[in-house]
Amino acid sequence: MPYVARTGVVGVAIMPSVTGRERSLEELLYHVTQLALRDAGMTIDDIDGIVVASNDQLDGRAISIMAASAAVGGVDRDILSTPSAGEHAFVMGALRVATGQYRTQLVVSWSPTEAAPFHEAQHLAADPYYHRKLPLDEVSSHALQASALLSSVPGVEAMAKKVAEKNRQNGRGAYPEQTGRSENAIKVPWPLDAGMVSPPVTGAVALVLASEEYVNEHPDLPVAWISGMGWATEAAYLGDRDLAQASSLAEAARQAYGEAGIADPVGAFEVAEVADATPYQELLAYEALGLAPRAEWGARLDDGTFGPGGKLPVNLSGGALSLNPVYCTGLIRIAEIARRVLGRDGANTRTGLAHAASGFAMQYNTVVVLRRGEQGAAA
Amino acid sequence: MSTELLMRQETWNITYTHALGETASWFYVQLRDHAKLYGKRDAKSGRVLIPPRSFSDQTLEPTTDWVEVGPGGVIETFSIVYEEFNGLPPPPYAFGYVKLDGADTAIGGYFKGVDLSDPKAASAKLKIGTRVTTKFAEKRAGDVLDFWFESDAG
Numbered sequence: 001m002p003y004v005a006r007t008g009v010v011g012v013a014i015m016p017s018v019t020g021r022e023r024s025l026e027e028l029l030y031h032v033t034q035l036a037l038r039d040a041g042m043t044i045d046d047i048d049g050i051v052v053a054s055n056d057q058l059d060g061r062a063i064s065i066m067a068a069s070a071a072v073g074g075v076d077r078d079i080l081s082t083p084s085a086g087e088h089a090f091v092m093g094a095l096r097v098a099t100g101q102y103r104t105q106l107v108v109s110w111s112p113t114e115a116a117p118f119h120e121a122q123h124l125a126a127d128p129y130y131h132r133k134l135p136l137d138e139v140s141s142h143a144l145q146a147s148a149l150l151s152s153v154p155g156v157e158a159m160a161k162k163v164a165e166k167n168r169q170n171g172r173g174a175y176p177e178q179t180g181r182s183e184n185a186i187k188v189p190w191p192l193d194a195g196m197v198s199p200p201v202t203g204a205v206a207l208v209l210a211s212e213e214y215v216n217e218h219p220d221l222p223v224a225w226i227s228g229m230g231w232a233t234e235a236a237y238l239g240d241r242d243l244a245q246a247s248s249l250a251e252a253a254r255q256a257y258g259e260a261g262i263a264d265p266v267g268a269f270e271v272a273e274v275a276d277a278t279p280y281q282e283l284l285a286y287e288a289l290g291l292a293p294r295a296e297w298g299a300r301l302d303d304g305t306f307g308p309g310g311k312l313p314v315n316l317s318g319g320a321l322s323l324n325p326v327y328c329t330g331l332i333r334i335a336e337i338a339r340r341v342l343g344r345d346g347a348n349t350r351t352g353l354a355h356a357a358s359g360f361a362m363q364y365n366t367v368v369v370l371r372r373g374e375q376g377a378a379a
Numbered sequence: 380m381s382t383e384l385l386m387r388q389e390t391w392n393i394t395y396t397h398a399l400g401e402t403a404s405w406f407y408v409q410l411r412d413h414a415k416l417y418g419k420r421d422a423k424s425g426r427v428l429i430p431p432r433s434f435s436d437q438t439l440e441p442t443t444d445w446v447e448v449g450p451g452g453v454i455e456t457f458s459i460v461y462e463e464f465n466g467l468p469p470p471p472y473a474f475g476y477v478k479l480d481g482a483d484t485a486i487g488g489y490f491k492g493v494d495l496s497d498p499k500a501a502s503a504k505l506k507i508g509t510r511v512t513t514k515f516a517e518k519r520a521g522d523v524l525d526f527w528f529e530s531d532a533g
Contacts, residue, residue, distance in 0.1 A: 021384045060389070060486045119462050128397045130430035133523035134487045135460040135472045143458035144475060151456075190498045227507035235436060239429075239485030243456055298496035 003098030011040025011208030116266035171318020203325020230255025330356025
């Protein structure tokens, strides 16, 4: 990154589906934070600043940073909060380290399922002027996006089914205990069906970021360097957008690839995690990330390019199609890539691409490129 | 001995009274009193924006003149929603976005006149690109529910 300090991920904890009522939300945040700190070989005393992202409607608590501050170690520490997207906490934390003013940052996001009806909580995101009187929640906005794609790409429904099957199979491998066991149910809007969306689950995720200076002082610490990062937003009014395109994702990718010096993204990464609240989103991501234009979606799915063992496996974690902690799925995509690039899965992954999306029909898009450092136990 | 795990349920009932501002107010008054839909022109780009805004979020210039749009238009996207939403009529809902004649953006609204019990058949009738006409309720409150779209093909 063209910033003052090189920044990397050094710790990750992912809880993509939490069941049971043994922990309150605050206790869950304490737990995921401790796991991430332990993963980084740190204690909270090593942390210079904290960024959290959560959604007040889902938390049932205004300025839900209050729910977090004690649990994540924010008492008497620098802590910031953003409600825009879980992945934006990562962007803010990375930028803070990149300024050279902080050696470390803790980034945490979460998504409970304590609000009912869940879709009414999301409906509050629609503006009260022109959209509140429409049945808009995240999944109905994703349905409008799918509908737009269905009318512009012949055969796309069969491709979407293949993507959904691929990710669910990946999910059964990556998280066999949790996948397919949501306690919640949703009525799925047309043209989606139960095979193409997953009901909400409770989840939490935490990452620890560190500067090059910190990493150099800890020569055994594996690091996943952030070599490129980009983010962009589209119009809030859905009727202003072409929902069959993902222009803000293309812009975020342009920024991230530019920073990372990537000209040919297909050959540049060993793994990718992309937004897949529906399989249509994963297809849009293939195109906007420069992995496959829509004319090639069918062929690339048939030849297994994006499957396990393919040239660029996409969503080996199973993605949100397997486990859908709605608000923090974006930060989890980044954490899943960080986990692999850090070598936590025992494989030898050196480069990974993460795409996170949030909002109605992928309004916010973030792209992160991670590369493994030469040092550390996994190197 | 395992602890008995307690849950605490709370329901909030808070009323918000949102100011709509001059632009949305004028739009809804025309809809309520005259059964007409208007967009507002961004003079810099020439685009007619509906729902109307007092400024363009692309040029950040104030919008200028009002332009009547519709009642004809084209379906841009569409969905059938089965969840029940607070303050809306009972589901299922056929809703989506229509680019009305004379407008450069699409407006969200409901589709009526289609049997939703068979979603495949309904979606074929409300295919993207289908010409529709805006219909208006006899009694209008100045609200998105005052109008809806029906396919010209019947």
